[in-house]
Amino acid sequence: MNRNYVVPLVTLLLVLTASFFYLETSKQTSQSQESVTSTTSTTNVTTTHLPDGAKILPHKGHEVFLHLCVNPNVNGGVNINGTVNGMLKVYIPEGWTVNISLYDGSELPHNLNVVRNTTPVPNSVYIAHDGEILATVGGSPSTYDSSFVQPGEAAYTLWDSSPGVYWLACGFPGHAEMGMWAVMVVSNVSVPYSLEG
Numbered sequence: 001m002n003r004n005y006v007v008p009l010v011t012l013l014l015v016l017t018a019s020f021f022y023l024e025t026s027k028q029t030s031q032s033q034e035s036v037t038s039t040t041s042t043t044n045v046t047t048t049h050l051p052d053g054a055k056i057l058p059h060k061g062h063e064v065f066l067h068l069c070v071n072p073n074v075n076g077g078v079n080i081n082g083t084v085n086g087m088l089k090v091y092i093p094e095g096w097t098v099n100i101s102l103y104d105g106s107e108l109p110h111n112l113n114v115v116r117n118t119t120p121v122p123n124s125v126y127i128a129h130d131g132e133i134l135a136t137v138g139g140s141p142s143t144y145d146s147s148f149v150q151p152g153e154a155a156y157t158l159w160d161s162s163p164g165v166y167w168l169a170c171g172f173p174g175h176a177e178m179g180m181w182a183v184m185v186v187s188n189v190s191v192p193y194s195l196e197g
Helices: 003-034
Strands: 063-070 088-093 097-104 112-117 131-137 154-160 164-169 181-187 193-196
Touching: 063 088, 097 112, 097 131, 131 154
Parallel strands: 063 097, 088 181
Antiparallel strands: 088 193, 097 154, 112 131, 112 164, 164 181
C-alpha cells in the first residue's frame, strides 16, 4: 500500500470510530432523559418524559433553585422572566424547599410573592385582596406592598412548599394586575421544571 494513503486512511478510521462513540453516547443520553418520570397536575397521568419545551430547574437534594428576573424590555419592565399573565408555569415536587431569587433588571422596584390565590387572575391593585401572601422575595408578607428589590439588585427567600396551585406575583400596587404574575404548581412531579407559553 502506498504510504501517501496510510495516514489519511488511519485518520478516517479514527474519525469514524469517534463519530460512532459520539452517536452511541448521544443516543444513551437521549434515552436516559426520556426516561425521567413526571406527572401532570391536571390529569395525574404519569408520562415517560417531560412536556415539550420543559426546562428542568436546578436542584440539589430536595431544594429547587428558582432564579427569576425582570426583563426591562418586556411590558414596560413589568414581567417575570420576560413573560406576563401566567405564561410562565413552574412545577415543584411536593415537600421540596423552593429557593426563590429575583433580579430586578428593570428601572422599577419589584418584589415577588408566593400567593395562595382565591381568584383566577390578579384583579386588584393589592394582591392580598386576591389571596393569602405566604412568602415574599424583597420583604415580608406583611410588607409585600411596600418593600421591594430595587433596580439592579437581587434578593431571595426560602419557602417550604405544600401541594397546591399558587401565583408568583409582584406586590408593587398594580403590577400583578398589569401582568406580572406566573403560576407555580406543587404536586407529585418527580423533578422540578418550568414551561413558558
